[in-house]
Amino acid sequence: MRxxxxxxxxxxGYFGGRLLEAGVAEEVAFLVRPGRKxxxxxxxxxxxxxxxxFRHRPVRALLAGEAGRGWDMVLLTCxxxxxxxxxxxxxxxxxxxxxxxxxxxxxxxxxxxxxxFGPGRVLGGLTKVATLLTPEGTVRQFAPPQLIEFGELDxxxxxxxxxxxxxxxxxxVQAEAAPDALRRMWEKLVIFGxxxxxxxxxxxxxxxxxxxxxxxAWIERLLRRNAAIAAAHGHPARAEVVExxxxxxxxxxxxxxxxxxxxxxxGRRIEADHVLGFLLEAARRAGVPDELHEAAYIHAKAYxxxxxxxxxxxx
Numbered sequence: 264m265r266x267x268x269x270x271x272x273x274x275x276g277y278f279g280g281r282l283l284e285a286g287v288a289e290e291v292a293f294l295v296r297p298g299r300k301x302x303x304x305x306x307x308x309x310x311x312x313x314x315x316x317f318r319h320r321p322v323r324a325l326l327a328g329e330a331g332r333g334w335d336m337v338l339l340t341c342x343x344x345x346x347x348x349x350x351x352x353x354x355x356x357x358x359x360x361x362x363x364x365x366x367x368x369x370x371x372x373x374x375x376x377x378x379x380f381g382p383g384r385v386l387g388g389l390t391k392v393a394t395l396l397t398p399e400g401t402v403r404q405f406a407p408p409q410l411i412e413f414g415e416l417d418x419x420x421x422x423x424x425x426x427x428x429x430x431x432x433x434x435x436v437q438a439e440a441a442p443d444a445l446r447r448m449w450e451k452l453v454i455f456g457x458x459x460x461x462x463x464x465x466x467x468x469x470x471x472x473x474x475x476x477x478x479x480a481w482i483e484r485l486l487r488r489n490a491a492i493a494a495a496h497g498h499p500a501r502a503e504v505v506e507x508x509x510x511x512x513x514x515x516x517x518x519x520x521x522x523x524x525x526x527x528x529x530g531r532r533i534e535a536d537h538v539l540g541f542l543l544e545a546a547r548r549a550g551v552p553d554e555l556h557e558a559a560y561i562h563a564k565a566y567x568x569x570x571x572x573x574x575x576x577x578x
Contacts, residue, residue, distance in 0.1 A: 264426050265290045267334040267356055269349055271299055271308065271324070273394040274366055275340035276402040278411055280310045281434045283319045288430050292323040292330070294352060300324040302400035312404035314435040330356035336427055339365040339376075343537030346372055350379045357384065362423050364388045364413055368455055368522075369538045370448055373416070386424065387444030388413035389451045410437045414444030449498035453489040454509045455521070456542045460485055462524035463539070464559040470517020482513055488551055492542065495549030527566055530575050535563035 264287075268279035271293040282291045293303065307320025334356055341349040346367070357363060357380050364386045365372055376385045391410040395403055411431070415421050424440040431438035441447060458469065461482050465472045473479040486509060490500050500509075512519070526533045539560040546553040569575055 264288045264335045264430055265292075265333060266336045266338065266427075266430070267292050267294055267325075267330055268338040268340065269294045269353060270340040271295050271303060271322075271402075272340065272396040273402060274390060274392070275338060276308060276396065277310060277312075277392060277394050277404065277409070278338065278340075278366070278390070278436065280308050280317055280319060280402065281409075281436045282430055283308065283322075284317050285431060285434045287432065290323070292325055294325050294327070294330055294356070297326060299400070300326060306400060309401045310404070311401055312409075312435075313406060314404065314409055327352045328355060332356060332358040332361075334358070334361050335423065337361055337363045339363060339367070341367070342532070343367055343369065343372060343534045344532050346375060350376070354379070362386055362427075364427070366390050366411070367537075368534060369452060369541055371537055371541045382416070385416065386413050387416050387448055389444075389448050391451070408437060409435055410439075412439045412441050412444065412447055414441040416445055418442045446498045449493040449496070450500045450504060452538075452542070453486065453493050453500045453505070454512070456489045456538060457482065457486045457509075457513070458519065459521040459523045459538055460489075460542070460556065460559040462520045463527055463533075464555075464562050466524075466528075468518055468520045468524075469513060470519075473514075473517065479514070483510065485555055486510065486513060488546070488555065489542065491551050492545045492549050495551065496545060523563075527563075530570060530578070532570075533563060533567065535560065535567055539563050 266282055266288050268275045279291055279293060282288050303322045303324040307318055308322045310317040363376055363380055363384050365376060366388050389412050391408050393405040397403055414424050420442055428438050428440040461472050473482060490505050493500050523533050543553055543556040543560045546556050
């Protein structure tokens with residue numbers, strides 16, 4: 264199996280690196296920008312992780328236009344606001360037998376990718392891993408788990424998803440080819456959307472929000488509304504996940520925040536439309552009360568306007 268990873272950052276670098284570590288794939292290459300290519304050419308791919316450090320050198324790092332055809336799997340690991348540029352960069356590399364596996368937050372990118380590459384080429388997928396890319400180019404994982412789930416959108420257990428699962432055999436990654444990938448993506452959106460909405464709107468971590476009078480109940484109300492949105496769109500989150508995993512997580516991890524909140528605090532671009540805007544429109548279509556989602560979305564768009572105008576503190 265030949266695997267092309269678009270991006271070698273926190274997600275692409277981590278899972279692409281673990282594929283290199285396994286040594287099973289025929290080839291693993293990274294389609295990156297010039298600055299990241301320079302880092303990879305100089306230092307190789309470096310992962311620091313409680314599950315095991317890893318360094319691979321040399322790395323095949325490609326620039327736009329250099330990939331060519333013949334890839335079996337493309338891992339798409341960009342941020343949603345870079346999706347149009349990613350699609351343009353990938354067009355020369357996606358051939359008749361290529362599967363495109365996006366590992367983005369949210370749901371709405373699936374429609375855009377199917378329009379660009381054809382519905383038969385796009386898989387559903389998600390990750391559960393806490394990583395970041397340091398300024399020096401190291402992929403750093405904070406804590407377990409290191410999970411990737413993926414599958415055909417029509418539920419078939421096809422040879423290509425089974426082969427990709429097998430490519431991770433022997434690594435620390437828990438890779439699962441799933442017959443219900445789309446439901447799992449919605450299920451992740453329930454918790455990701457809850458944490459993102461809460462921490463972006465309130466500008467604090469879960470513990471700081473919960474410590475305010477009524478804060479803990481407000482977070483749980485938001486979770487249940489997101490679960491109701493998913494159910495109304497035909498993808499109900501499992502009760503054992505909502506009650507047995509998500510609620511204990513919200514109550515028991517006071518320092519937790521969201522990647523969107525971290526980006527906002529750092530003055531970076533955020534996925535306001537792709538996550539918060541999508542949830543707002545999904546709530547309205549489902550007839551779920553939307554005032555919490557509306558407030559978060561307006562807050563995020565106002566931040567984007569200030570950022571674009573150069574009016575953030577310290578700008």
